[in-house]
Amino acid sequence: MALNVVEGTEERDVRGRGIASKNRRRRGDGRTAAGFLAPSLGGFAIFTLGPIIASIVVAFTVWPTGGSPTAAGFSNFVRLFTSDPNFIQSLKNTLIFVFAYVPLNIVVSLALATWISPRIRGQNAYRVLLFIPVVTPMVANAAVWQLALLPSGVIDGIWVSVFGVHAPNFLGSPTYAMAVVVLMSLWQGLGYNLMVFVSALEAVPESMLEAAAIDGASTVQQFFQIKVPMISPAIFFGATMTVITSFQVFVQPFVLTAGGPGNSTSTLVMYLYRSGFLFHKLGYASAIGVCLFVIILVVTGIVFLAQKRLVHYE
Amino acid sequence: MSRVDVPVMARKTESLKAREKKRRRRGYLSQVLLTLFVIAFMAPLVWMLVTSLKPGGEVFSSPPRMVGSQVLWSNYLEVWTYVSFGRYMLNSFLVSVVGTTLVVLTSLASAYAFSRLRFRGRDGLFFVYLGTLMVPQEVVVIPMYLFMTQLGWVNTFQALIVPWAFAAFGTFLLRQAMLSVPRELEDAAKIDGANHFMILARIMTPVVKPTVAVLVVFTFIGYWNNFLWPLIIVNDPEHTTVPLGLNGFIGQGGGQWQLIMAASTISMIPTAALAIALQRYLIRGISLTGLGGR
Numbered sequence: 001m002a003l004n005v006v007e008g009t010e011e012r013d014v015r016g017r018g019i020a021s022k023n024r025r026r027r028g029d030g031r032t033a034a035g036f037l038a039p040s041l042g043g044f045a046i047f048t049l050g051p052i053i054a055s056i057v058v059a060f061t062v063w064p065t066g067g068s069p070t071a072a073g074f075s076n077f078v079r080l081f082t083s084d085p086n087f088i089q090s091l092k093n094t095l096i097f098v099f100a101y102v103p104l105n106i107v108v109s110l111a112l113a114t115w116i117s118p119r120i121r122g123q124n125a126y127r128v129l130l131f132i133p134v135v136t137p138m139v140a141n142a143a144v145w146q147l148a149l150l151p152s153g154v155i156d157g158i159w160v161s162v163f164g165v166h167a168p169n170f171l172g173s174p175t176y177a178m179a180v181v182v183l184m185s186l187w188q189g190l191g192y193n194l195m196v197f198v199s200a201l202e203a204v205p206e207s208m209l210e211a212a213a214i215d216g217a218s219t220v221q222q223f224f225q226i227k228v229p230m231i232s233p234a235i236f237f238g239a240t241m242t243v244i245t246s247f248q249v250f251v252q253p254f255v256l257t258a259g260g261p262g263n264s265t266s267t268l269v270m271y272l273y274r275s276g277f278l279f280h281k282l283g284y285a286s287a288i289g290v291c292l293f294v295i296i297l298v299v300t301g302i303v304f305l306a307q308k309r310l311v312h313y314e
Numbered sequence: 315m316s317r318v319d320v321p322v323m324a325r326k327t328e329s330l331k332a333r334e335k336k337r338r339r340r341g342y343l344s345q346v347l348l349t350l351f352v353i354a355f356m357a358p359l360v361w362m363l364v365t366s367l368k369p370g371g372e373v374f375s376s377p378p379r380m381v382g383s384q385v386l387w388s389n390y391l392e393v394w395t396y397v398s399f400g401r402y403m404l405n406s407f408l409v410s411v412v413g414t415t416l417v418v419l420t421s422l423a424s425a426y427a428f429s430r431l432r433f434r435g436r437d438g439l440f441f442v443y444l445g446t447l448m449v450p451q452e453v454v455v456i457p458m459y460l461f462m463t464q465l466g467w468v469n470t471f472q473a474l475i476v477p478w479a480f481a482a483f484g485t486f487l488l489r490q491a492m493l494s495v496p497r498e499l500e501d502a503a504k505i506d507g508a509n510h511f512m513i514l515a516r517i518m519t520p521v522v523k524p525t526v527a528v529l530v531v532f533t534f535i536g537y538w539n540n541f542l543w544p545l546i547i548v549n550d551p552e553h554t555t556v557p558l559g560l561n562g563f564i565g566q567g568g569g570q571w572q573l574i575m576a577a578s579t580i581s582m583i584p585t586a587a588l589a590i591a592l593q594r595y596l597i598r599g600i601s602l603t604g605l606g607g608r
Contacts, residue, residue, distance in 0.1 A: 029431035029432050029433055029510070030433045030434065032427075032431055032510050033427045033431040033432075033433040033436075034433075036423040036424065036426055036427040036431065036510070036514075037423070037424050037427045039419075039420045039423060039424075040420040040421065040423060040424030040480060040485060041424065041439075043420060043476070043479060043480030044424075044443065044446075044480045044481075044482065044485075046480075047458075047476060047477045047478075047479070047480045048446050048480050048481055048482065049442065049446060050457075050461075051454040051457040051458045051461065051477075052446060052449050052453070052454055054454075054457035054460070054461070055453055055454050055456060055457045057457075058456055058457050058460065063460075115344065115348060116348065120341075120344065120345055120348060121345060124593070126348060126352055128589070128590055128593055129352055129355070129356060130352065130355060131589060131593075131596075132359070132582075132586050132589065133358075133359070134589075135535050135539075135585040135586060135588070135589040136539075136581070136582035136585055136586055137538065137539045137541070137556060137557045137560065137578075137581050137582065137585070138539060138541060138557070139541055139557040139558075139560045139561050139564075139578075139581075140362075140557070140560055140577075140578035140579075140581045140582055141358070143362075143560060143564055143574060143575070143578050144358045144359070144361055144362040144365075144575065144578060145358060146564070147361075147365065147373075147571055147574075147575065148358065148361055150374075152374045152376070153374065154361060154378040157375075157376050157377050157378035158378060160376070160377070161377050187355070187358065192600070195596070195597055195600045196600055199597060199600070213333075214330075244450070247450075248450050248452050250452070250541075250542055251541050251542070254561075255561065255564065269452045269542070272452065272455075272456075273542065273545070273546070276455075276456050276459070276546075277546060282456050282459070282460065285456050286456040286457065289452060289453040289454070289455070289456060290453070292450070292452060292453060293449060293450070293453045296448075296450065297448070300448075
């Protein structure tokens with residue numbers, strides 16, 4: 001990839017009309033560039049690129065906290081997949097979370113975006129309100145959900161006055177705990193895709209919808225046959241970002257259920273954290289991180305392939 | 315078109331009028347339903363606020379009540395002393411402000427280099443930057459932790475700030491903005507003998523200000539809300555940030571939920587205010603770049 005940029009950019013800079021003649025100096029701006037890049041590039045090499053490479057290296061070691069590493073070959077990975085039920089459970093939980101959360105998020109935020117965009121007064125206010133949980137600290141968001149769902153909390157109180165019996169212990173039951181984590185995450189995160197979809201919908205030409213309406217297309221038809229295809233790049237983009245971030249789910253189950261009851265809401269990142277900082281197996285934890293990254297890469301790749309068939313670009 | 319006769323036209327306008335009326339009626343209904351939905355959506359935040367004003371003994375009152383026997387604004391004072399919440403807020407502000415400043419300054423410089431300077435290996439290097447955008451923070455926390463122990467940075471502010479200040483996101487975002495700035499703007503300055511630094515400071519930066527605002531919003535929110543990394547690298551109250559302090563507060567038991575809710579409410583104010591104040595930039599950032607702002 002190391003291109004010879006000194007010659008290469010001249011044709012490439014489409015916008016740089018007339019620079020070709022001005023920049024005949026063959027040296028380029030090497031020295032100036034070094035000055036401008038130094039702070040960013042130095043930090044990037046040390047704190048971004050270095051740790052990424054190191055995460056792979058560390059994954060192939062046994063490295064107890066405070067001790068020194070020994071090479072371990074593939075043993076961390078072999079153990080993860082063959083003899084660590086906690087890892088398999090966390091992987092399963094993460095997949096369940098992703099498969100429940102991503103479609104729900106897309107459907108709900110798309111529905112809301114469609115609902116809010118046309119003739120709603122003060123639509124900005126609605127959007128901003130729905131967006132607030134996206135930017136507030138996840139720990140605070142999860143805290144109030146925990147408080148509300150505690151066995152004597154407000155949900156239980158309402159349950160008693162409506163049904164006359166106590167509510168199930170949502171956070172303490174393996175059946176409901178994951179559903180609560182998904183629901184809370186949906187509440188917390190849907191504002192982001194909502195914003196993406198609203199701006200995409202605003203770009204759909206009004207005349208197109210009017211023409212369809214005059215031809216007798218119902219609202220539902222307009223939605224599925226015009227709006228959805230028109231904004232499919234935004235839907236694809238939202239889906240990709242949501243898939244990537246949902247594989248990293250950590251704070252919601254950490255605060256709400258601490259991964260419990262039992263292991264029922266433990267996720268990959270939570271298990272990574274526990275392996276590294278409770279069980280002090282840093283090499284093992286890093287191997288979990290590498291697995292997480294590979295999974296994200298593969299799934300994103302699949303989404304990209306699907307995009308070719310499903311997304312309508314003009 | 316020319317063959318449409320008058321009665322058909324009349325019928326069409328009539329039906330359009332009826333449809334318009336129907337649409338308007340549906341519009342009102344839709345507005346009411348949406349308002350109800352948004353109120354329901356805000357319920358957790360409302361519950362947070364009302365709980366934060368209750369006397370401690372009435373948090374779990376049954377049946378649940380919105381307002382307790384007293385409205386205790388003093389809970390908001392008590393939380394500053396009950397835990398070192400003021401300290402956490404200061405720490406979070408320090409980390410977020412310094413981190414954001416660092417990100418903006420280094421990203422401006424490197425984006426300028428990538429968009430306006432010619433040097434060997436530029437495109438290859440930029441490609442490496444782009445490649446790292448895909449890697450989530452969670453993947454690198456282990457080596458980062460090891461690195462911090464080597465540097466002796468455990469329980470320091472620099473450990474909270476520096477490791478995430480050089481991500482490729484800012485460089486990428488600002489480079490894209492700078493590429494679309496017409497070169498004519500700089501040409502006059504160049505003829506007047508301005509150097510690259512002056513061009514960046516006096517011409518480029520003002521032009522790409524909206525994108526800088528996008529970067530500021532995303533970066534500040536990212537630092538303010540980060541939880542996993544402070545959880546790993548900090549375990550003393552001197553360096554505890556707000557989310558970490560809140561988590562400790564929840565975990566320490568004692569059931570002071572009215573104070574926890576007061577602390578939660580306070581913790582939301584800076585980023586919520588920033589998002590509301592700069593919503594224009596946030597929306598722009600989300601729709602244009604599609605990255606960041608998790």
